[in-house]
Amino acid sequence: MADMITKLAKGAEGLFIKNERFNTNIISFNFYLPLKEETAALNALLPFILTSCGSQYPSFSKLNYKLNKLYGAELSASAEKVGDYQLLKMSVSVIEDRFTLDGEELSKQAIELLTSLIFEPSVEDNAFLSVDVEREKRKAIEHIEGEISEKRTYARKRLIEEMYQGEDYGVSKCGTIDTVKDITCTSLYGAWQNMLSRAFLRVNVVARSMPAGLFDTLSQRLSSIDRQQAIEHLSTKATAKAKEVKTVCERFDVAQGKLVMGFSSELAGDDKTAAALTVMCDIFGGAPYSRLFTNVREKMSLCYYCSASAVKVKGMIMVDSGVEAANADKAQSEILNQLDIMKRGEFSDFEFESSIKGIIDSLNSYNDSQRLIDVWYSLKAHDEIPYSPEQVAGFISAVSREDVIRAAEGAQLHTVYKLMPQETR
Amino acid sequence: MNNMKKQLFESPIGESYVLAEHESGLKIYIMEKPQYKSSFAIFGTKYGSIDTCFSKNGGEQVCVPEGIAHFLEHKLFESEDGDAFSKYAKTGASANAFTSFDRTCYLFSCSDKFYENLGILLSFVQSPYFTEATVKKEQGIIGQEIRMYDDSPSWRVMFNMLMQMYHSHPVRIDIAGTTESIAQIDSSLLYKCYETFYNPSNMFICIVGNIDTDKVLSQIEKGILNVAPVTIERGEINEPQTVVSNYVEQKLEVAMPMFCLGFKQKIASPYRRLKSKVCVALLLQIICGDASPLYEKLMNEGLINDDFDCEYFTGRDYAAVIFEGESREPKVVAEEIKKEIARIRVEGVDKKLFSAVKCGMYGDAIRRFNSVEGLAMRLVDCAMFDYDLFEELRLLKTVTYDDVMRRLDVFDEDNAVLSVINPREK
Numbered sequence: 044m045a046d047m048i049t050k051l052a053k054g055a056e057g058l059f060i061k062n063e064r065f066n067t068n069i070i071s072f073n074f075y076l077p078l079k080e081e082t083a084a085l086n087a088l089l090p091f092i093l094t095s096c097g098s099q100y101p102s103f104s105k106l107n108y109k110l111n112k113l114y115g116a117e118l119s120a121s122a123e124k125v126g127d128y129q130l131l132k133m134s135v136s137v138i139e140d141r142f143t144l145d146g147e148e149l150s151k152q153a154i155e156l157l158t159s160l161i162f163e164p165s166v167e168d169n170a171f172l173s174v175d176v177e178r179e180k181r182k183a184i185e186h187i188e189g190e191i192s193e194k195r196t197y198a199r200k201r202l203i204e205e206m207y208q209g210e211d212y213g214v215s216k217c218g219t220i221d222t223v224k225d226i227t228c229t230s231l232y233g234a235w236q237n238m239l240s241r242a243f244l245r246v247n248v249v250a251r252s253m254p255a256g257l258f259d260t261l262s263q264r265l266s267s268i269d270r271q272q273a274i275e276h277l278s279t280k281a282t283a284k285a286k287e288v289k290t291v292c293e294r295f296d297v298a299q300g301k302l303v304m305g306f307s308s309e310l311a312g313d314d315k316t317a318a319a320l321t322v323m324c325d326i327f328g329g330a331p332y333s334r335l336f337t338n339v340r341e342k343m344s345l346c347y348y349c350s351a352s353a354v355k356v357k358g359m360i361m362v363d364s365g366v367e368a369a370n371a372d373k374a375q376s377e378i379l380n381q382l383d384i385m386k387r388g389e390f391s392d393f394e395f396e397s398s399i400k401g402i403i404d405s406l407n408s409y410n411d412s413q414r415l416i417d418v419w420y421s422l423k424a425h426d427e428i429p430y431s432p433e434q435v436a437g438f439i440s441a442v443s444r445e446d447v448i449r450a451a452e453g454a455q456l457h458t459v460y461k462l463m464p465q466e467t468r
Numbered sequence: 469m470n471n472m473k474k475q476l477f478e479s480p481i482g483e484s485y486v487l488a489e490h491e492s493g494l495k496i497y498i499m500e501k502p503q504y505k506s507s508f509a510i511f512g513t514k515y516g517s518i519d520t521c522f523s524k525n526g527g528e529q530v531c532v533p534e535g536i537a538h539f540l541e542h543k544l545f546e547s548e549d550g551d552a553f554s555k556y557a558k559t560g561a562s563a564n565a566f567t568s569f570d571r572t573c574y575l576f577s578c579s580d581k582f583y584e585n586l587g588i589l590l591s592f593v594q595s596p597y598f599t600e601a602t603v604k605k606e607q608g609i610i611g612q613e614i615r616m617y618d619d620s621p622s623w624r625v626m627f628n629m630l631m632q633m634y635h636s637h638p639v640r641i642d643i644a645g646t647t648e649s650i651a652q653i654d655s656s657l658l659y660k661c662y663e664t665f666y667n668p669s670n671m672f673i674c675i676v677g678n679i680d681t682d683k684v685l686s687q688i689e690k691g692i693l694n695v696a697p698v699t700i701e702r703g704e705i706n707e708p709q710t711v712v713s714n715y716v717e718q719k720l721e722v723a724m725p726m727f728c729l730g731f732k733q734k735i736a737s738p739y740r741r742l743k744s745k746v747c748v749a750l751l752l753q754i755i756c757g758d759a760s761p762l763y764e765k766l767m768n769e770g771l772i773n774d775d776f777d778c779e780y781f782t783g784r785d786y787a788a789v790i791f792e793g794e795s796r797e798p799k800v801v802a803e804e805i806k807k808e809i810a811r812i813r814v815e816g817v818d819k820k821l822f823s824a825v826k827c828g829m830y831g832d833a834i835r836r837f838n839s840v841e842g843l844a845m846r847l848v849d850c851a852m853f854d855y856d857l858f859e860e861l862r863l864l865k866t867v868t869y870d871d872v873m874r875r876l877d878v879f880d881e882d883n884a885v886l887s888v889i890n891p892r893e894k
Contacts (some may be wrong), residue, residue, distance in 0.1 A: 064503040065838045066481075103767060107759035111824035114831025138831045142481060144865075174768065182773045188723035189775075189794060192621050296721050296892055297619045299612070331553035331563070344605065347612040365616055393557070400560030407579035408506035411840060 048428070049258045052265035054273030055244040057258040058420055058429075061251070065413045066142060068150050068250035070257075071134030072161055073421045074242035075277055078129045078211045084183070084218025085226055085234040090120035090131045092171060092179045092231070097160040109156065114138050116153045118160075124216040125422055126279030126356040131238060132421060133161060136413070139251065150254055162264060164235065170228035171235075183223045187215075198301035198462045199363055205291050206305040206458040210280070212357060243274040245424055249416050277425045281311035281358040285457040292461040299347070301462040302371050304362040304378060309453030311358025313423075314430050318438040319446035323454075324353040324360055325398040326390050326447065327382065332397045334381040334390065335362070345374040356425055360454055368463050375459065385451035388444065395444055406436040472496070472685055479858040483837055485847070486681050490689065493669030493697045497847040498684055499676040499857075501840055505579045507677025508844040509586055511593045512573035514672075514852060515665035517643040518784065519570075521703025524664045529703060532661060533652040534638065535610070535645015538567040540658055542606055543598055544574070552592040561585045569639055570783045571852060572665075577841060582679055583687060590691035596662045598655040607650055614644050621722045621889045625792065629728045629887035632716045637707045639786050669697035672851035676843040705785050709734055710883060717888040725890050727798035729805060732883040733787040740782050742855050746829075746863045747875045748780040752789065753825045754817050754872070755808060762808045771801050780878075789878050798888045809879050822869050830864040 049057040076086055100106035110116045116137040123130040137153035140146070165172055190197050200215065207213030217223075246261060248254065284307050310320040328335035328351025335349045349364035366374045384390065409415050409432035423429035430438075472488040485499035501507075517538060521531040545552045545565070556563040561578035574593050578585050617623045627642055634640040644650070664670075675684060711732055756762050756778055766772040776793035795801045836842050843857075850857050 064501075066834050067838060102764060104759050104761060104764040107757075108821070108824050111759050111828030115828035115835070116831070117835075136835075138834050142831075142834050144830075178768060178770070181770050185724055185773050185794060190723075192720075192722040192726075194619060194721075298615045299619055330557070332557040340609075344608050344612075347609065347616055365612070367612065367615075393554075397554075397557035397560070401557065401562065404560035404579050405562060408577065411504045411506045411579075413838060 051244070051246065051258060051262045052273070053270045054242075054275045055265055055270070057246045057248065057261065059253050060247065060249045060416055060420060062249055062410060062413065062416065063251045064411070065251075067136050067138050067413060068254070069134055069136045069247070069413050069417050070154055070157060070254075071132060071247045071417050071421065072157070073245045073247065073424065074131040074238050075125065075128045075244075075274065075424050076131065076238060076242045078124060078127055078214050078216070080214050080222070082234065083129060083214050083216065084222035085230060086129050086131060086238065087122035087217040088179050088183055088223070088226060088231060089235055089238055090122055090133050091182070092175055093160050093164055093235075094118050094120040094133055095179065096165050096175060098163045098165050099159055101165050113149055113153055113156070114143065116149070116156070118157065122216055124212070126277065126425060127211040128277055128279070128424070129216060130421060130424070131242070133157065134417065150250075154254060154257060158261070158264070162239070166232060169232050171231045173228055176226065176228050176231055180223055180226055183217060184220050187217055187220050187223065194295070194297060194301055194462055195363070195365065198303045198460060199361065201291070201293070201462070202303040202305050202361065202458060202460040205289060205460055212280075239268050240270055241272050241274060243277060243424065245421065247417050247420050249413050276427070279356050279425060282307040282457070284455050288456050288459065290459045290461070292463055294463050294465050297462070297464050300366050300368045300371055300464060302364045302366050302374055303460045304375070304456060305458040306360040306362070306454045307457045308353070308358040308360055308450070310450055312355065313426050314355065314435040315438050317353070317355035317358070318435070319442050319450040320353050320355060320360075321402060322398050322439060322442045323385060323447045323450035324351045325402055326394050327351045327385050327451070328362060330398070330401050332394055334384065334394070335378065338381060339364070339374060339377050343377060345370045345377060349374070349378070371461060371463065379456065382451065382454060386448065388448040395447065399439060399442065402439050403436045406432045406439065472689065477856055477858060479861065481834060481837065481861070485857060488685055490668065490692055492692055492695065494692055495672045495851050496685065496688055497672065497674045497851060498679070498681045499843055499847065500679060500681060501677050504678050504840055506577055506840055507582050507675065507679050508575065508577045508840045509589060509673070509675045510573050510575045510844050510848055511589050511673050512571055512671065512848055512851070513665050514570065514670050515572050515661070516568050516570040517641065517645075518638040519665065519702055520638050522664060523701045524698055526699065526701070529701075530660065531703070532657055533645060534641045534649040535643070536653055536657060536661055537572055538644045539606065539610060539650055539653050540661055541565050541567045541572050542610065543602065543658060544593060544596060546597055546602060547592055547595045548597045552588060555588045555592070556585065559584050559588070567643055569643065571848065573848060575844070582677070583683070586684065586687060587691065590688065593666070594693050596659065596666070598658045600655055603653060603655050603658070607653070610644060610650055611647050614642065614647055614650075617642065617644065619720070621720045621726050624718060624720060625726045625728045625887050625889045628716045628718055629730050629790070629885050632712045632885045632887065633730050633732050633788060634786070635708055635712055637705050637786055639783070664698060664700060667695060667698045668692055670700060672848065674844045674847035674851060676840045676847065702784070707785065711885050714884060715886050717890055719892045720889050722889055722891050724794050724796060725798050725888055726792075726794050727801065728790060728792040728887045729802045730781070730788045730790045730885050730887075731879045731881070732885070733789070733878045734880055735785070735787050738785050739853060740787055742853070742859050743863055743867070743871075744875065745780055745782070746860060747867055747872045748789065748878055750825060750829060750867065750872045751875050752778045752780065753829065754821060755812065756791065756805065757825060759821060759824060762804065766801060766804060771795050771797055771804070787878070798886065802886045806881055806884070809876070809881070813876055816873065819869060822872065826864060826867070830861070833860050833864055
């Protein structure tokens with residue numbers, strides 16, 4: 044993998060991921076900044092405002108007209124949480140030139156378009172334009188308010204907030220309604236400059252061949268920006284064990300409850316370090332053969348869904364379930380009982396082998412989705428040399444039963460979040 | 469070598485697929501993607517939630533409880549010798565199933581042991597095993613699933629609209645049915661539905677990925693049980709053109725109102741042709757796609773956000789255009805959409821916008837050939853409606869401005885329904 048990385052500037056790298064099976068190319072800019080309460084909302088607005096218009100395409104309809112002319116080039120923006128960092132991602136996906144009806148150079152134009160949006164936004168006197176800022180602020184507020192509508196996602200988010208209260212990882216990836224409201228045209232301009240000069244940057248290219256001169260052009264562009272203070276390495280704090288289990292219950296006008304449980308794990312780190320954690324979580328609650336699915340859902344009918352997942356970089360395990368209020372306590376003790384079974388190594392060889400096969404099978408399918416490949420590498424920014432899905436498949440196949448038992452032994456309940464119907468219902 | 473009738477379909481973009489027909493009437497669509505590591509297979513039946521009244525081989529018409537197709541899907545995973553999930557667990561494949569209004573599909577994806585997985589799929593879909601005890605247990609699980617959807621505003625806003633749009637068409641009922649309707653299901657009803665709709669003559673298999681067509685066909689030929697084809701007569705639906713009411717609202721735990729605006733289309737035949745679907749999709753992009761003047765206006769006036777979307781919702785004996793999203797002012801958005809349709813009827817649209825949108829949709833159609841899963845799903849549409857997968861690309865090159873503008877007749881403003889989910893008062 045090392046030969047895929049090109050240094051573009053201090054704290055900035057280009058990553059070329061060759062893949063010959065697609066009809067499209069993807070180029071993504073991934074900016075990583077520390078996740079902090081004071082700046083989360085500001086930073087999170089950047090990918091959205093930057094991809095909604097630019098100095099060359101001042102209105103939304105003009106920009107989208109251009110994207111249609113580029114054979115439906117897709118511009119995407121997101122703000123994600125990657126360990127203790129915020130990932131500000133902007134990408135363009137465009138069909139290969141060979142499919143055009145008139146021989147247009149689509150990829151070249153699409154890359155130029157995305158680069159101009161990021162580096163030459165629509166600004167005036169060191170400030171973004173008020174009409175754009177107000178529109179994006181409104182959308183961000185509506186998005187945050189709207190999170191409450193989908194209870195499953197909301198309950199997961201609330202668990203993280205409670206589990207990491209006072210820590211960076213507990214900060215919401217899009218900030219809060221109040222911090223969005225405080226954003227001004229000038230403060231957003233400052234955040235944009237900070238992103239260009241300070242963020243760790245990785246530019247991913249997933250394509251049949253490397254677009255000629257792309258990394259040289261970017262390198263030149265970045266050389267005009269002062270990146271003395273640029274972040275060069277990402278490091279995330281592992282989850283500490285809780286001194287005592289914290290339980291939070293909130294009531295809503297809903298028919299069905301949600302029960303989310305957060306555990307600390309002794310395994311935290313990259314895909315190699317935490318390979319056993321991946322397998323443990325899969326046997327515990329990852330797939331239809333898992334302990335939680337077959338026992339808590341199927342045999343005992345305690346939940347409509349009940350699954351476990353791990354955040355490796357944080358060393359954290361989350362169990363997420365939908366329960367009837369009357370079954371919540373029973374479900375919680377049964378989930379803990381299943382974890383104890385994992386700790387005692389009382390899972391079957393069938394479960395263990397199914398899990399290894401299932402994980403490897405899905406890792407081997409990764410390279411069949413261009414979007415997934417791009418996301419895969421953008422989530423690996425903590426690693427100096429990111430592992431490929433095939434390499435990770437190798438680590439998984441080396442995991443033993445004893446490794447899984449040790450991974451389970453290191454799991455300790457930290458926080459429980461319950462979202463329950465009103466008691467009168 | 470197998471003896472099935474085979475037809476090869478080719479395209480100028482270098483993709484091709486084979487359509488084969490088994491003597492039972494089963495249709496098989498196979499697209500090889502040798503450069504891919506994974507494969508995706510679907511075994512499906514033309515049987516969904518709207519097939520509630522039917523007769524088999526000219527017999528008496530029976531009507532079954534709502535939600536039974538979905539119930540049957542859940543139960544089919546269980547066989548006498550264990551459930552299908554544990555069989556797939558041995559191979560590492562990832563398996564699933566879904567039921568929609570008009571189809572039920574069983575699927576898996578894998579990057580290894582494809583033929584073994586195909587064997588599991590062929591076997592469990594053809595081995596029903598229902599007992600009173602397993603049916604009883606499933607009623608509990610599905611009951612919880614229905615309750616989960618009761619809390620989902622995006623699900624409710626859509627079905628509340630369908631309830632007001634249709635008087636009698638079963639598309640108005642939740643795919644999973646209701647807790648009352650599924651309580652009436654028993655094993656004999658399940659067998660009755662299974663024996664009617666899970667006959668190979670009413671089924672299809674669609675496979676895309678790193679596979680060998682001849683090897684797959686031989687395996688299917690051996691794996692399909694020898695049963696006599698059936699004729700299925702689906703109950704006639706007497707649906708008037710009018711809607712039940714033009715407005716419906718419900719209060720749920722949401723932060724901002726959600727809306728769904730549907731225009732019920734006057735239809736003369738059960739199904740829409742692909743050309744109509746492509747033209748309506750283009751028309752919708754022109755009216756309110758992200759390059760349209762209406763989209764920009766609604767966005768800048770704070771009336772919609774990125775959740776705004778529209779679709780042409782059509783199947784057997786139903787068709788509607790649906791706009792949906794979140795808005796502080798759903799009624800204003802509905803009025804703006806109606807005003808824009810009226811304006812376009814009179815003034816037409818910018819021809820440059822028409823050609824840009826057409827170019828964009830052509831690119832989207834090419835892009836869809838990237839995904840083995842997406843292609844398998846689209847082959848299911850081909851099987852359901854007898855389309856050629858490459859027809860869309862041809863249409864997107866040839867449809868004209870006038871073809872598209874003629875489709876403005878899908879909008880019958882008198883028979884529109886606005887469904888709104890409002891926040892509960894605190």
